[in-house]
Amino acid sequence: MSAGPLTPDLRDALSEILPDDTLRDPSETYLSEPRGTWKGVAGALALPRDTEEVARIVRFAAEHRIAIVPWGGGTGLVGGQVSEEGAAILLSLERMRAVRGVWPEENVMVVEAGAVLADVQNAAAEVDRLFPLSLASEGSARIGGLLATNAGGVNVLRYGNARDLCLGIEAVLPSGEIMHGLKRLRKDNTGYDLRNLLIGAEGTLGIITAAALRLFPRPHAEGTAMLVVEGPEAALDLLARAQVTGGVSAFELISGEGLRFLAETGVPVKQPFDEIPDWSVLIDLGLPDGMDPAASLERLFETAFEAGLASDGVIAQSEAQRRDIWALRESIPEANKRVGAIVSSDVSLPLSEIPGFIVDCNAALRHETDLRINVFGHLGDGNLHYNLFPPVGRSKVEFADRTEHLRAIVDEAVAARNGSFSAEHGVGRLKVSQLERYGDPAKLGAMRAIKAALDPGGIMNPGAVLRA
Known part of the structure; x- marks a missing residue:
């Protein structure tokens, strides 16, 4: 038996056990996604204020077999946050955005799942620490959604994916039970790692409500360069040479087509080269006190030029120039959308x-x-x-x-x-068929068994990752 819709009668019953203004009719914002592939439907938008309210909603949904679709910042690109079938409870944690605690001496911060990534980055900076997860949608993406999709971004090379930046989570399981897993520990070998099971599960095994996040010392100096390379093979050689110097935070490959799209669509960015190259790389360094990233990038370019790997380059000489180079890279998706x-x-x-x-x-x-x-x-x-x-x-x-x-x-x-x-x-709804075709059969069988064990009513984001 699959999960069903939130009928008007059930909506009234749910509203009675929640504070006023917790349930609303969802606006268009909550029923769409960035690429316009799907238009969602929902019986109600739920806006809980704390973890207990989330648990109350999930318990009600489990009892009545009502589908729940988690909604983070709405920035997902594979349809995990929208459902075209039934009238699910669309559950957003946007009211739960508090920073519960910061321990700079431990390099740990505990935040609620509705916290916007940019706000988390700023909170870390206030105590002279770095939360390194960084992506184009950081002004609207929320921590819960980023963990649910195991988001990557531009700094994975140095710091890892979202999973690598999380020490513990608090979550509401499909039964409505609260998993209290916000330990600030690097080592905790006490059985199955449910934290890593829920991270990347895209809301199909539970709702992440808070997380203990890893922080890092802030680099003393940062530098950025964009170098023209002969092609992807030369770029890989250059990457290996750059890593020997240390401090590489990001290494981005950019084709000429992407730069031409920026010019074609009129995206307001500064092109660094008079003639658009077929291939270029963006390199970002973060170095400790006593080291000059611009000088390191200059030496890297000289070495690459002598080896025939790079033929031209621009090295940022100020923070404004550094931002301009990064704006170029981060604007490519907007140009793609316009084309x-x-x-x-x-x-x-x-x-x-x-x-x-x-x-x-x-x-x-x-x-x-x-x-x-x-x-x-x-x-x-x-x-x-x-x-x-x-x-x-x-x-x-x-x-x-x-x-x-x-x-x-x-x-x-x-x-x-x-x-x-x-x-x-992630997989979302867009790539379910691809997972079925290319996924390892043993892995898929284990995933289905886990889903059935934790969510026997099939209420958690049905149709995402695994076919409902």
Whole structure:
């Protein structure tokens, strides 16, 4: 028996056990997602103020078998936060955004799941610490959603994914029980790691309500450069050389198509080169006291130039210039949106397989049709955003009947090199079929068994990750 909708009678009953103004009719904001693939439906928007209220809502949903769809900041790109079926309880933790405690001497902060990432970063900075998770949507993405999707971002190379930045979580399980797991411990070998099970589960096994997060010393000095490289293979060689110098926080690969899209769509950024290169890399360093990142980047460029890996470059000489370079990288998704992608892929590969993958996949796709291909992303951790666009003067709607065929070409090329079709965006509802096709059967069987054991009523985000 699958989870059902929140009927008007059940909504009235739920409202009676909650404080006034906890349940509302959801606005359009809560029923859409950034790429416009789905339009959600919901019986009510629930806005609890604390963990006990979350537990009360979940217990009610479990008793009456009502679907719950968690909603974080609404920035997810695979449809995990919207449901087109039934009329679920749409549960947002946006009222639960408190910083419960900061222990700079431990490099730990405990925050509620509704806290916005940028606010968490600022709270860490106030005690001279760094919370390094960083991505383009940090002004609206919330900690609960970031953990539920195991978000990545630009600093994974140095600091890891969201999972690596979390020491403990508090969560409401599908039964309505509260799991009190906010221990600020680096070592705790006391059985199954339920923290890591819930992180990345996309709200299908419970609702994360708070987290103990790892902080780090702030780098004394930061530096950024954008270097023109011969191609992805040269970029990998340059990455290895950069890592020897130490302090590499981010290493981004950028194709010329992405820079041309910025110019084509009029996104207001400063292009660093007079002539757009076919390939470039963005390097970010964070160094301790006594070291000069600009000087380190200059030495790296000189070495790369002599080795024939880099032919030109721009090294930021001020914080304003550093922001300009990063704005260029972070504006590429906006330009992509304006052009209109036929297929947007978020893939990961072993680093040594990346150059061959790009060559082979590009060739296979150009054999199909005259597409424009924009490759960019976090080369340092093997995560590429490999996106397909229509030729100039044509629209993505003209390719609607070929979308799945083109997506399959990319997925097959990734699978052939032992990669993943989902690097940092998750599975959501968009990639359920891909998981069924490319997922390991034993792993999928274990996932279904875990889901059935923890959520026998199938109330938690039904249809996300695993088919309902």
